[in-house]
Structure formats: C-alpha cells, structure tokens
Amino acid sequence: MTARRTGRRPGNPDTRDAILAAARTAFAERGFDAASIRAIATTAGVDPALVHHYFRTKEELFRATVAIPIDPAELLPRVLAGGRDEVGARLVRTFLGVWDSPVGTAAVALLRSAVSNQWTARLLREFLTTQILRRVLDQLDLDPAEAPLRGSLVSTQLAGLAMMRYVIRLEPVASATPDTLVATIGPTLQRYLTGPLDQS
Amino acid sequence: MTARRTGRRPGNPDTRDAILAAARTAFAERGFDAASIRAIATTAGVDPALVHHYFRTKEELFRATVAIPIDPAELLPRVLAGGRDEVGARLVRTFLGVWDSPVGTAAVALLRSAVSNQWTARLLREFLTTQILRRVLDQLDLDPAEAPLRGSLVSTQLAGLAMMRYVIRLEPVASATPDTLVATIGPTLQRYLTGPLDQS
DNA sequence: GTCTATAGGCGGATAGAC
DNA sequence: GTCTATCCGCCTATAGAC
Numbered sequence: 001m002t003a004r005r006t007g008r009r010p011g012n013p014d015t016r017d018a019i020l021a022a023a024r025t026a027f028a029e030r031g032f033d034a035a036s037i038r039a040i041a042t043t044a045g046v047d048p049a050l051v052h053h054y055f056r057t058k059e060e061l062f063r064a065t066v067a068i069p070i071d072p073a074e075l076l077p078r079v080l081a082g083g084r085d086e087v088g089a090r091l092v093r094t095f096l097g098v099w100d101s102p103v104g105t106a107a108v109a110l111l112r113s114a115v116s117n118q119w120t121a122r123l124l125r126e127f128l129t130t131q132i133l134r135r136v137l138d139q140l141d142l143d144p145a146e147a148p149l150r151g152s153l154v155s156t157q158l159a160g161l162a163m164m165r166y167v168i169r170l171e172p173v174a175s176a177t178p179d180t181l182v183a184t185i186g187p188t189l190q191r192y193l194t195g196p197l198d199q200s
Numbered sequence: 201m202t203a204r205r206t207g208r209r210p211g212n213p214d215t216r217d218a219i220l221a222a223a224r225t226a227f228a229e230r231g232f233d234a235a236s237i238r239a240i241a242t243t244a245g246v247d248p249a250l251v252h253h254y255f256r257t258k259e260e261l262f263r264a265t266v267a268i269p270i271d272p273a274e275l276l277p278r279v280l281a282g283g284r285d286e287v288g289a290r291l292v293r294t295f296l297g298v299w300d301s302p303v304g305t306a307a308v309a310l311l312r313s314a315v316s317n318q319w320t321a322r323l324l325r326e327f328l329t330t331q332i333l334r335r336v337l338d339q340l341d342l343d344p345a346e347a348p349l350r351g352s353l354v355s356t357q358l359a360g361l362a363m364m365r366y367v368i369r370l371e372p373v374a375s376a377t378p379d380t381l382v383a384t385i386g387p388t389l390q391r392y393l394t395g396p397l398d399q400s
Numbered sequence: 401g402t403c404t405a406t407a408g409g410c411g412g413a414t415a416g417a418c
Numbered sequence: 419g420t421c422t423a424t425c426c427g428c429c430t431a432t433a434g435a436c
Binding site for chain 1 (some may be wrong): 230231233234311312313314315316317321324325328329348349352353355356357358359360361363364365367368369370371372373376380383384385387388391392397398
C-alpha cells in the first residue's frame, strides 16, 4: 500500500507531460481539427498509440490541454480589488498578462478551435459566461437588467483584441506594449462595465 | 461570332451558381479546411467532379466565394459622409448591415477560415488594411503617426463584435438590435478614431 | 457538360505482441 | 509502458469515357 494508491494518473509522468506540451502548441497553432495526433506524437518523440493510451481520444487530449492551466478564480480578485474606476484598465492588463504568458498558449488553442468546431465553441462560451463574466459582474454590483449586455460587450472587445493580437497578428496591435493597450482599450471596458449604455 | 465571345465563363451558369451558393454556406458554417468539396457538391445537387471542372481547386472556389460580394468602395462613402462626430455610429451600423445581410455569409466564411488557415488569414489581413482601414483613415485626415494604431484598435472591436455575434453567438450580443449596438459600440469606435489615445 | 473510376494521401482509433 | 500492424474512413485531385 504505497502513499499514492489513489488519484495516481496512469503512465509515465515525463512522457505524459511531453505529449501535453506538444499538444498545447499544436492546438494553439492549428486549432483542434487541423492538429493531428500523429503530428503531436512526432513532436513529443513518442509513438502515436501512446497518445491514445494516455488520453484515450483526441477530444479528451484537448480538454486536458486547455482545462488545466487557466484558473480564473485566482486572477479575478486582482482585477476586482482596488478602485471601481480602474476596473477597465486592470482587466486589460490582467488579460494581456495571461495571454502573453506560456499559459496563453492554451487560450489561443481554445480561441482558434472555437471558430471551426462546435463543441469547442460551446466550451469557450460556457467558460466565458460561468467562469469570467458572472464573477466580474457580480462583484461590480450592477443593475441585473443591464449586466448581461455589459458583460457580452466586454467579451466582444477582449475577444477582438485576442483575435487581432494573437491570431491574425494585425499590426500595430500585435506588437503594441501592454501600457499602450491598457491606455486605449481600458476606457472602453470601463464604459461597458460602469458607464452609461446609451451615449458616451 | 456571338456577342459573348470574350469574358464568357465556362460551364452552365445555373450549375455554377448552385455550386457557389452551396460553397458560400458551407465555408461560412465550417471554415475552409472543414468544408469539403464533396459535401458542397451534394448540397448543390451536382457531381463533385463538376466543382473541379468549374473552379479547378478548392482554393479558387473559396476565392470566388468570398471575393465577389464584398465591395467596400461602394459602402465606405456612406460611412464617411456626414458629420465627423458620428463616424463611429455610422461605422457600426454599416458593419452590421453587411454582416446581417446575405452578403454577410461570405464575411463569416472569411473570418472563420482565417483562424485555422494561414493563407486565408493573410487574405483577411490584407483586405482589412488595404481595402478598409486605409480608406477610412485617409478620409478622416488623422495624424499619420497615430493612424495605424487607431485603425487596428477599430479592427479589434469590430472583429470581436463579429466573432461574438456571428460565430460564437454569445448572448445577448448575438440577438441585440442594431440600435443597441450602435449606441453602445459606436462611441468606442468614435474614440478610437478621433478621440485622445491615452485617456478617455 | 457531365459522370465514373481511381490514384494517392492523411486522419482517428483499436487489438494485441513484447 | 511501449510499439507494430492494421482497419476504416474521408479528403483533393485527375484521367478519361460518354
């Protein structure tokens, strides 16, 4: 009776991590459909059959790839702490912090895949609504009648920022400094969250 | 020597149009990679080989699908006419008019494909920069040092709007009336185009 | 113009030997 | 745990008969 009788995942941890890392970049660069298990296995230096051995299906591999590294419960308090008037700026800065980090690879994978694949789109939509938007909106104590619209407006701006900066790579947004984007896009989010909804 | 000795496209126009229509919806719903010539042919009620007969390759079929119906030279004057202070609002309204129309199907196809396919991403990027942004920015007579940033900021907001409304279908943005979106997002574009770039 | 037949490739998944 | 062998499917594209 060893100490790890429960919760132990099957397989050699090193091999498993190598597959996960290769899968993360593959899904981020090509999206769910275009990424192939065979290519991922080659990059990881393992046999394709091993990928199935560890993750059973391509879908479960994708889930393991994107689900692990994003934990909004840890980040959001930092966004919501501090003055209510700077929520927009802090939201942009935190957002960029996640996407510019290694963790952002998983986010790119999710966004890329969500566009050409129905069930990943649903995954993204549910992640947005239940994990991010609801928490932010709850904390800001908004009019319940307006909150959903405010939340989805924020989503449009942040999704577009991610698309242009990390997927399409449109300049100069793709290479702009976080400070520039915080200064320009922060006020937009601020107005979507706490400003008037009709006129600027 | 008939009147149409030159410029006559090969093939039966009806069949050709049926293929084009089927291709437009297929590319819009599934993106370039996932859409198949076989499925397009089935929807159009023709033989797969005919698709190649008319359009040679899948890539040329895609080009014919998205290139024809979008002509910014016709729309942009409407956006730019009138007061400089309402450019943002008119830009949103025109944008929604295009995407909500049948023509918008081609736009969805381009956006969806651009995410999982390099050469379509380049197609979209060049379309944005040379056909849309340059014309708008030129007409507004902006500081040349700031114009590129302003243009790409506008792109982030419009791309995100398209993503959430037409691809991910996040509510309530997906079902919002044009008036609502013009009132909320118009001011954002207005500030990106003519407002201060540092603070709101 | 239209269709049949097929070449030639890559994909996910599985069974079973070692 | 790891790998070989293989099934079975879908794809684009082409040659050539009708």
